[in-house]
């Protein structure tokens with residue numbers, strides 16, 4: 001279980017406690033905050049709401065129905081751990097800031113007898129806050145930069161399986177080069193309802209090409225390079241389990257690569273609102289566990305061309 005899982009519940013809990021303390025009127029003549037024994041209706045309602053929030057969020061983060069989808073790529077682990085790190089760091093800051101806010105409201109609120117002192121500025125405190133914030137953010141940025149560079153600034157291995165992905169309203173087309181390893185020519189003028197990507201079958205390299213709609217197979221352990229295009233509007237090629245998301249932009253061929261490492265069946269989504277039927281622009285990714293199974297699927301699809 002990632003380290004950040006229970007953090008939001010802790011946040012809720014601490015905020016709730018502090019809010020409870022702050023809404024209970026207190027204070028005495030000795031200047032020390034203490035329970036005043038008075039309960040207001042709004043206080044009870046707020047406390048009940050906070051309790052419901054705490055229980056609900058505790059359930060969500062223990063049962064994990066909305067946590068990351070199962071990871072199925074090599075590079076995805078570094079993205080997940082970066083996410084958890086940012087969550088933990090910002091969570092700690094959140095607890096400290098909200099804690100201080102609650103404390104000051106409780107201590108110097110309307111019902112308190114203490115008077116807060118006021119001063120115009122404090123260069124030392126400001127310098128400490130400014131520098132510590134800058135240091136924390138700089139470290140996080142460099143950590144993110146390292147992960148980004150390891151994914152986007154490294155070329156795909158030469159033996160990567162290349163698949164051309166073309167998005168259109170509202171489906172994903174997958175173009176495999178076939179046994180010759182070369183993609184046939186495509187021409188927008190040749191696009192028909194039966195030829196989604198306008199593949200010119202008279203072009204020799206196109207003879208063995210395989211085109212599928214909404215169905216993509218890759219092999220576990222073999223790097224994959226996808227070349228993403230769009231026929232109409234901007235789409236976004238999203239493989240949640242592989243932590244891959246890349247816009248498909250008309251007029252551009254954008255490449256990303258990844259190494260799938262967990263055999264299974266996964267979902268492909270469009271992550272860019274692209275029209276009325278955007279919600280059903282989905283596809284299915286299968287990560288095959290063996291070269292035999294992958295070849296079998298390719299042969300089956302080749303027979304359907």
Ligand SMILES: [Cu+2]
Nearest residue numbers: 235270274281
């Ligand atoms: Cu789309």
